[in-house]
Amino acid sequence: MQEISKTYNAADWEDRLYKQWEESGYFNPDNLIEDGVIAPDAEPFSIVLPPPNVTGNLHIGHASMLAIEDIMVRYNRMQGKRTLWLPGADHAAIATQSKVEGILHKETGLTKHDLGREAFLKKVEDFAQSSHDTIAHQVRKMGSSIDWSREAYTLDENRNLSVRKAFKQMYDDGIIYRGDRIVNWDPKMQTTVSDDEIERKEEKTKFYYFQYGPFVISTARPETKFGDKHVVVHPSDNRYKQYAHGQQIELEWINGPITATILKDEAIDMEFGSGAMTITPWHDAIDFDIAQRHGLSKEQIIDFDGKLLPIAREFAGMDIHEAREKIVEKLQAKSLVVKIEDDYIHNIAINSRGGGIIEPQIKRQWFIDVNKTFVRDGKEVSLKQLMQTAVRSGGVEIIPERFKRTYFHWIDNLRDWCISRQIWYGHRIPVWYRGEEIYCGTKAPEGAGWEQDSDTLDTWFSSGLWTFSTLGWGFDEEKWQREKIYHPTSVLETGYDILFFWVARMILMSEYFLGEVPFKKAYLHGLVRDEQGRKMSKSLGNIIDPLDIIPEHGADALRLSLVIGSTPGNDIKLGAEKIVSFHNFTNKLWNIGRYVMTQSEATDTAPKAITAADHFICLRLDSVVNEVTRHLEQYNFSIAGETLRDFTWNEFADWYVEIHKIQKNDAVLRYVFETLLKLWHPFMPFVTEALWRQLRGEGVPLLMIEKWPKDIAHTTHFSGDIAAGFGHGTQPLITAVRNIRATYHIDPVKKVTITLIAPDSDFLTSQVGIIQKLARVEAIHILKEGADAPSQCAYVLIRDIKLYVHLEGILDVEKEKIRLQKELEQTKNYTLRIETQLGNQNFVSQAPEAIILKNKEELKKAQNKAKEIESHLANLL
RNA sequence: GGAUGAUUAGCUCAGUUGGUUAGAGCACCUCGUUUACACCGAGGGGGUCACUGGUUCGAGUCCAGUAUCAUCCACCA
Numbered sequence: 001m002q003e004i005s006k007t008y009n010a011a012d013w014e015d016r017l018y019k020q021w022e023e024s025g026y027f028n029p030d031n032l033i034e035d036g037v038i039a040p041d042a043e044p045f046s047i048v049l050p051p052p053n054v055t056g057n058l059h060i061g062h063a064s065m066l067a068i069e070d071i072m073v074r075y076n077r078m079q080g081k082r083t084l085w086l087p088g089a090d091h092a093a094i095a096t097q098s099k100v101e102g103i104l105h106k107e108t109g110l111t112k113h114d115l116g117r118e119a120f121l122k123k124v125e126d127f128a129q130s131s132h133d134t135i136a137h138q139v140r141k142m143g144s145s146i147d148w149s150r151e152a153y154t155l156d157e158n159r160n161l162s163v164r165k166a167f168k169q170m171y172d173d174g175i176i177y178r179g180d181r182i183v184n185w186d187p188k189m190q191t192t193v194s195d196d197e198i199e200r201k202e203e204k205t206k207f208y209y210f211q212y213g214p215f216v217i218s219t220a221r222p223e224t225k226f227g228d229k230h231v232v233v234h235p236s237d238n239r240y241k242q243y244a245h246g247q248q249i250e251l252e253w254i255n256g257p258i259t260a261t262i263l264k265d266e267a268i269d270m271e272f273g274s275g276a277m278t279i280t281p282w283h284d285a286i287d288f289d290i291a292q293r294h295g296l297s298k299e300q301i302i303d304f305d306g307k308l309l310p311i312a313r314e315f316a317g318m319d320i321h322e323a324r325e326k327i328v329e330k331l332q333a334k335s336l337v338v339k340i341e342d343d344y345i346h347n348i349a350i351n352s353r354g355g356g357i358i359e360p361q362i363k364r365q366w367f368i369d370v371n372k373t374f375v376r377d378g379k380e381v382s383l384k385q386l387m388q389t390a391v392r393s394g395g396v397e398i399i400p401e402r403f404k405r406t407y408f409h410w411i412d413n414l415r416d417w418c419i420s421r422q423i424w425y426g427h428r429i430p431v432w433y434r435g436e437e438i439y440c441g442t443k444a445p446e447g448a449g450w451e452q453d454s455d456t457l458d459t460w461f462s463s464g465l466w467t468f469s470t471l472g473w474g475f476d477e478e479k480w481q482r483e484k485i486y487h488p489t490s491v492l493e494t495g496y497d498i499l500f501f502w503v504a505r506m507i508l509m510s511e512y513f514l515g516e517v518p519f520k521k522a523y524l525h526g527l528v529r530d531e532q533g534r535k536m537s538k539s540l541g542n543i544i545d546p547l548d549i550i551p552e553h554g555a556d557a558l559r560l561s562l563v564i565g566s567t568p569g570n571d572i573k574l575g576a577e578k579i580v581s582f583h584n585f586t587n588k589l590w591n592i593g594r595y596v597m598t599q600s601e602a603t604d605t606a607p608k609a610i611t612a613a614d615h616f617i618c619l620r621l622d623s624v625v626n627e628v629t630r631h632l633e634q635y636n637f638s639i640a641g642e643t644l645r646d647f648t649w650n651e652f653a654d655w656y657v658e659i660h661k662i663q664k665n666d667a668v669l670r671y672v673f674e675t676l677l678k679l680w681h682p683f684m685p686f687v688t689e690a691l692w693r694q695l696r697g698e699g700v701p702l703l704m705i706e707k708w709p710k711d712i713a714h715t716t717h718f719s720g721d722i723a724a725g726f727g728h729g730t731q732p733l734i735t736a737v738r739n740i741r742a743t744y745h746i747d748p749v750k751k752v753t754i755t756l757i758a759p760d761s762d763f764l765t766s767q768v769g770i771i772q773k774l775a776r777v778e779a780i781h782i783l784k785e786g787a788d789a790p791s792q793c794a795y796v797l798i799r800d801i802k803l804y805v806h807l808e809g810i811l812d813v814e815k816e817k818i819r820l821q822k823e824l825e826q827t828k829n830y831t832l833r834i835e836t837q838l839g840n841q842n843f844v845s846q847a848p849e850a851i852i853l854k855n856k857e858e859l860k861k862a863q864n865k866a867k868e869i870e871s872h873l874a875n876l877l
Numbered sequence: 878g879g880a881u882g883a884u885u886a887g888c889u890c891a892g893u894u895g896g897u898u899a900g901a902g903c904a905c906c907u908c909g910u911u912u913a914c915a916c917c918g919a920g921g922g923g924g925u926c927a928c929u930g931g932u933u934c935g936a937g938u939c940c941a942g943u944a945u946c947a948u949c950c951a952c953c954a
Contacts, residue, residue: 004913006913006914007914007916008916200952217954218953218954219954220953220954221954232954268954269953269954271953272953272954273953273954276954277953277954278954279954280954284954286952286953286954287954346953347952402881402882403881405880405881406880406881406949406950409879409880409881409949409950410949410950413950413951496948496949497948497949499949527948531888531889533946533947564890564902565889565890565891565902567890567891569882570882570883571947571948572889572890573889573890574889575888575889577888577889577902577903577904578889578902578903580903580916581902581903581916582902583916584914584916584917585916586916587914587916588913588914588916588917590913590914591913591914591916591917592913592914593913594913594914595912595913595914596913597913598912598913599913634893636893638890638891639891639892639893642891642901642902645901645902646901653913653914654918654919657913658918661911
C-alpha cells in the first residue's frame with residue numbers, strides 16, 4: 001500500500017487526470033462504442049456547449065455553466081448513453097471587433113480604417129485565436145468531459161458554408177428581405193445594432209417647450225426638429241377639436257416660415273405635455289410608424305457620423321450635442337421658447353456591445369421577416385408561430401417554467417430581425433451585385449463585375465444554427481446523415497440572460513430548416529454574483545477568477561460551490577467561505593478514502609457476515625442512490641449534491657466508519673464507498689477518479705466510464721400490523737387518511753382501501769361518500785367494534801374509531817424506518833425482515849431493534865464503552 | 878406603465894403537487910486531539926417562515942391585498 005498524503009492536494013492530480021481522460025478518447029462517443037463501453041444502439045445524449053465569446057477569458061459564470069453541463073454529461077455517460085458534449089467558440093462579431101478596436105487604439109492610436117479591412121481582420125483573427133486558446137485551457141481546467149475532436153467555431157469555414165446555405169434558403173423563400181427601415185444606428189461603431197443589444201441608461205437633461213404655430217410642443221432633442229412639418233394630436237383630444245386632420249397651417253420655425261400639417265393619430269398620449277407633438281420620422285421609431293401610417297415623406301436630419309445635414313442651414317456639419325444649445329438660443333431669439341425644464345429624466349439608448357449612443361436612422365438593411373407566412377406540413381405558418389408552437393406544444397421544455405411567459409411575451413412584441421451589420425468581423429452576406437442585378441448564392445456568381453455586399457451578418461444568425469451546423473449540416477452531407485442522431489440535442493444549458501438572443505433564435509432556425517426543435521429542454525441557470533448579491537465587475541473589484549481558485553482549492557471544490565445552492569433561473573451568491581467549505585469536503589472524502597484503503601483490499605467483495613449496522617448503511621445507500629438518480633433526472637443538481645454530502649459526511653463517515661472500527665466488515669465498507677465514488681463522480685470528477693485509481697490500482701478502467709449504480713440489492717418485507725400514531729382522537733377521518741397517505745408516500749392519485757372499526761356505524765355510513773371523494777378511497781369496509789384488525793394495514797385511532805389503511809406493497813421503507821423508531825416503545829407486534837445482496841450472497845436480517853438503533857447515541861456509547869457495544873452488536877447477529 | 882421573482886436562524890440558502898416537533902452549511906457557545914481527517918469529532922443555543930386577511934380539520938407551502946428588494950420588457954415626444 002502506497003503512502004497517501006493526509007490532505008488532498010488537487011494540484012497534484014488534476015492536470016494528470018484530465019490528460020488521462022482525454023487520452024482515453026472516451027470524451028468522444030464513437031470510441032465508447034468502438035471499445036464496447038456502451039452498446040452501438042445506445043440512446044444518444046447530446047449537449048452543445050454554449051460557445052463562449054472570443055472576447056477574452058472565461059469568468060465564473062462560465063465555470064458554473066461548465067460544472068452543471070459536465071454533471072449532466074458524466075452522469076449520462078455513466079448511464080451508458082451515447083454521450084456527446086460538443087465544444088466551440090463564438091466570434092461575437094461586434095463585441096470582438098469593438099474590443100480589438102479598443103486595444104488597437106490604446107496601443108497605437110490607429111483606427112481600423114488606418115489598417116484597412118484585410119489587415120484589421122487579421123488582427124481580430126489573431127486576437128480571437130489567442131482568446132480561444134485561453135478559453136480551451138480554462139474549459140479543461142474545470143474538468144469538462146468535452147469531445148474536443150468535434151470542436152467548432154461560429155466563423156470557421158464549415159460554419160460559413162452552413163450560414164450561406166441557410167441565408168440562401170431563406171432568401172429564396174422570401175423570408176429574408178432587404179428594406180429601408182428605421183434601425184438602431186451606432187455612430188461610434190458605424191453599424192446597426194439589434195433591438196436586443198440596446199441598453200438604456202437614465203440621464204438627466206433639459207426639456208424644452210416650443211411654440212409651434214398655435215401649438216406648444218415639447219422635446220428633449222431640439223436638434224432633430226429642423227424638418228418637422230407635421231404636428232400630431234390625439235383624435236379625441238377636445239383641446240384641439242377645432243383643427244381637422246390634414247389641415248394646413250403657416251407658422252414660424254427654426255429657419256423661417258413653414259407650412260405644417262395637422263394629423264390625428266391614436267399613438268399620442270394626451271396626458272403628456274401639451275398633448276401635441278411634431279414628428280421626426282427619420283430619427284424616431286414611433287414617428288416613423290406614424291409617418292408610415294399616413295404615407296408621409298421622411299427626411300434625414302443627422303448624418304451617420306452624428307452631424308447635422310444641410311437642412312440645418314447654419315448648423316450644418318455641427319455635432320448634434322454641440323448644436324443643441326445654439327439651436328435653443330436661436331429659438332429663444334425668435335421668442336419661440338415657452339419653457340425649459342432642467343431636471344428631466346430620460347432614457348438614452350446605448351449600444352451594449354461597447355458602442356456609442358444610438359441614433360435611430362433609416363437605412364437599407366437585411367431583415368428576417370418573422371410574420372411572413374409559408375406552408376409547413378400543409379399549414380400556413382410564420383416564424384413567430386413556429387417559435388411559439390415549439391414551446392407551447394412542449395417540444396421544448398423550459399426550466400424553470402416561468403420563463404415560458406417571458407418567452408411568449410418577447411415573441412408577441414417581436415419585430416423583423418435586422419441581420420445585417422456594418423462591421424467587418426463576421427460572415428459576409430452571400431449576396432453579390434452587378435449594376436441592377438442581384439445574386440444570392442453559396443458561392444460567388446460566374447462572370448466579371450460582381451461585387452459582394454460589404455455588410456456582415458449579426459452574430460446570432462450563425463449561433464442560431466449552432467445545434468446542427470456543428471453536426472455537418474450545410475457543409476458535409478455525409479457527416480450530417482451520420483451525426484444527426486444527436487439532433488435534437490437533449491438539453492441546452494445556458495443563462496437566462498440570453499433567452500432571447502440565442503435560445504429563441506436557435507428554435508427559430510432549427511424549426512425553419514429542420515422542422516424540429518434544437519433541444520428538448522432548455523435549462524436556464526442564474527447569474528453568479530458576489531456575497532452581497534452584486535454583479536461581479538472589474539470596477540467593483542469583486543471578480544472571482546476560476547483560475548485563481550482552482551490551484552488553491554481544486555476544481556472539484558469550485559464545482560460544488562457553484563452547483564450546490566444553485567437552482568435554475570435564480571442567481572447564486574458565491575463567496576470565498578463557501579468555496580473553502582467545499583474544499584474541506586473534498587478533503588473529507590479523501591480521508592474517508594484513506595481509511596477505506598488502509599482497512600480493506602480490492603479483493604474484499606463478499607462479506608462473511610452482515611450486522612444490523614451493515615444492513616442499515618446498505619439500505620440507506622440504496623435510498624441515496626435512488627434519490628440522487630431521481631434528482632439528477634429532474635435537473636435538481638443542488639438537491640442531489642446535498643443529499644450526497646449529508647449521507648457521505650453525517651451517516652457514512654460519522655456513523656458507519658466509526659462502527660466499522662469496532663466491528664469490521666471490510667466488504668461492506670468498500671462497497672458503500674466505491675458506490676459513493678460513482679455517485680460523486682459527476683460532481684467531483686477529479687478527487688473521485690484519484691481515489692478510484694488508488695483504491696483499485698492504476699491499471700483499472702477509469703471511474704469515468706463505470707456504470708452508474710442502480711442495482712437495488714435490498715428488498716424489504718413487512719408483515720403484521722403497524723400502529724400509526726398521529727392525532728389520536730382529534731382529527732376527522734379525511735385528515736387521518738391523508739396523513740397516512742403522506743406518511744407512506746402513497747401516490748395521491750392512487751386509490752386505497754380502508755377499513756373502519758367503530759361502534760357507531762351510522763355515523764360512518766354517512767361519511768363514506770365524502771371520504772371516498774376527498775381521500776381518494778377505493779373501498780370502505782365498516783366493521784363493528786370488536787372485529788379483528790385486518791393485516792397489512794396501518795391504523796389510526798380517531799375518537800373511538802379505528803381506521804385501517806391497507807398498505808400491501810406500498811410502504812415507503814425510509815419513512816417507515818423512522819416511524820418505527822418512534823413507535824418502538826409503544827408497539828411490539830411487528831416483524832421486519834431485510835434481505836441484502838452483496839457479492840452473490842443473500843443475507844437476511846430479522847433484528848428490527850438494530851435497524852432503528854438511535855444512530856449517534858449508540859455510536860457515542862460505542863466510543864465510550866466499546867465492550868458493551870461489541871456484545872450488543874454480537875447479540876444482534 | 879407591464880411582467881417575473883425574492884422575502885424562512887446572525888450570514889448563504891433548501892423546503893417538488895398543503896400533513897407528525899420547519900431543515901442544512903457557515904458563524905456562535907461548551908466539551909474533546911481516541912491512528913482516516915483539527916481542512917476533525919461529540920453536544921448546544923438561535924426562527925411569530927416580511928405583513929394583513931382568506932380557503933382548510935390543518936398553511937412556510939394555496940388565494941387576495943400591502944410593503945421592501947431585485948431583474949426583465951416597453952418606453953412619454
